[in-house]
Amino acid sequence: MELSKPIIKISNLRKSYGFKEILKGINLDIYPGQVIGYIGPNGAGKSTTVKILTGLISDFEGEVMINDIDIKENPLAVKSQIGYVPENAELYDVLTPLEYLDFVGKLYGMEDTLIQQRAQQLLQAFGLKQNINNRMDTFSKGMRQKVLLISGIIHNPQIIVLDEPLSGLDANAVIIVKELISLLAKEGKTIFYCSHMMDVVEKVSDRILLISEGHIIADGTFEQLKTHQSESLEQIFSKLTGKEDGNADASNIISAIR
């Protein structure tokens, strides 16, 4: 797979807010069909990277090429190849799922009949067939999340960026989404998966990127990142981000309120 051309090529990416530098030079090549698990502590620059990748932020230094398109020069062309589901995303819940998907599809320039056909099939596949004409304000969090996931793939994007996509989903739905991710990867789609849930990242991704204080500090498969056989991703994470001594932190908290 390493032989093919990278679909996402990030070179020397920097981004600061005022004097605070969030991303301090990121270099990355991501290849089609890869499932990237993107992890890092809070404030490490994860969501900034995602916002740049999805074309939301354009004033950054460095170069981001997606499918040979420079995102600075043609953000719209990039956006149409990306499916994005933000963390805790909201939707217009007075609409029915079908109406919402119709709306989103049209924002991506899709034609009516194609949207209808895909939306129906996807909603059925996600088990929302019964609720297809119900307003989403009656939906549970998991049902809404499913609709959001559908809205992220309905235009058949090359790259799918998911930010905590499992939040609010029940165990059954989690299984569906995990399967979906691996199927999408087999189709040649690239998945950029951001999460704090280490156990899931460990299982779904075939390449893990760990970002800390604006640098990528680890890059490889889970097996490559392990130094000992018994290590979990959680342990690797806390070791690499300098929070190895989690127990001490917790006991400090207890002594503070005692």
Place this chain on the structure above:
Amino acid sequence: MQKLTLKFILLFSKLWANMGIDVTQLKIIIETKLIIDDRRPLASFTKNQNKKPSKYSTWFQFFIFLLMGLMFLAFVIVIHDKFLATSLFLTLILSMLSLSLITDFSTILLDNKDQYIILPRPVNDKTVAFSRVLYMLIKISTQLMAMSLPGLIFVFISWGILAAFTFLIQLIIATLIAVFFVNIFYSLCLRFLSIQKFKDVINYIQIFFSIFIFLGYQIGPRVMESFTEGQTSVHSIKLLWLSPGTWIASFQALLVQDFSTLTLSFTALSICLLIIAISGSSQLFSKDFNSKIAQLAGGDNPVEKKQQYPEGQVPLYKKIEKIVTNSPLEKAGFSIIWLITARSREFKMQLYPTMAYLPIYFIFLFLQGKSDTFSERIDRVNGSGLYIMIFYLSLFTVLTVFQLITKSEKYKAAWIYYAAPIQQTGELMSGVLKSAFLKYFIPFNLIFLIICVPLFGAHVTNDILLATAIGGIESVLVMLFLVKSYPFSQAAENGKSRVLINLLVLGLLALVGYLHIVIHEYEMIIWVATIIAWIIFLIMIKYLKKENWKSLAFDDN
């Protein structure tokens, strides 16, 4: 100003503490709420939120309320009986305050964020309830200042310092009574009505409010005339006896040595009212109230509602969409407006009052003047061209729609506009415009056509056509210059009166309508103007599509 009011309220800490209120908690709750207000929601997908646009609009609001206060002052100047003058002034202030408290402040009172933040903490119900009341009091203090300042100054200069001091106390009592009674009203409503019904009640009151102001425009001058002509006093106008404003005003009567039974009983009444107001509102707020508010949080329509479209049948809006829009992007703008405006209660609640003007104006048209038979009246209206005004008044509705469509409780759902590859924002916005225009303007004009042609004759056709085109042009202009964000992408702001902006817009429409009336007898000129206006309108729509809104860009901060 707000901090001062808070300090003033905290002067009575002992009293509050005796009532079972935790003053420390009260202080911190209100202070925090004020801080939150200062830092408007920094919606992460919107631009220009951090530029403090609020300062300017606050002053504007202040100015308009000042004008209103000057209008009220007219009563105090022209009526020589001080008791009567203060009665009217305070009655006006009381009704303005209560109505704007009920309509503009319902979001504050029914704020359900308290639910998650304050209620899990050990804060008693009285404190929570009281903090809500005081918070409203503080928010309304600006409005009160503006409205009463002219009156206060006048009273100070011409009635003397003692009268002015009494007047000030009267104003404070009036405000307290307004705030507390509005709260009592809310808690009673919440106790006896279902949530859905309650929202309807607020809705009706808002409609009533609009009508009230509109009526004020129409009959205010006449009332003033009748007061100044004859030697009237409170004693003879029994209707005024019912107004709490009159009761409070009785203090002024005492000052001029009027110790009649009526005056004394009014004074007693107003003091009782104040006591009832303060003690009553802390009694009435209970767990019940808070749990009801919690239910309010449950979104617009908690009941399962199916949008029933039989298999294979295309809904109406899709049919219209096919005819009037071209690109998918335009269709997206069209359908989102069409669908959400039909479903969002929040939106409807704010829009419907604006439609109340129309039937009222229609009735007024026919009631004015002294002609007797129906046909005489019709002839008069027809000859004067006053019916034209109604075509322009209906535009008010569509202009309000444009003010409202950018706002939503669900503003965070707007992330999708920024993630999607939107090439031409103008395409989207022209869909928005077409939707609003077809849904909220054209139907009115069709109805007018159906009513007016049989009533006044076929010559009104060109008048309606011209009004429609001018309406269209105005809509495009509003769209270009005032609509600065994507549909339903902005947080609604708390306690901000829209009544004032509405009055301005109405005035502007009336002006255009007046110009039309001036030329209405020259049929040929109207026809020519109609054709020109339509051409301009259609060209402008084309232009709108090509426009790229810079203000719609994503702002990360």
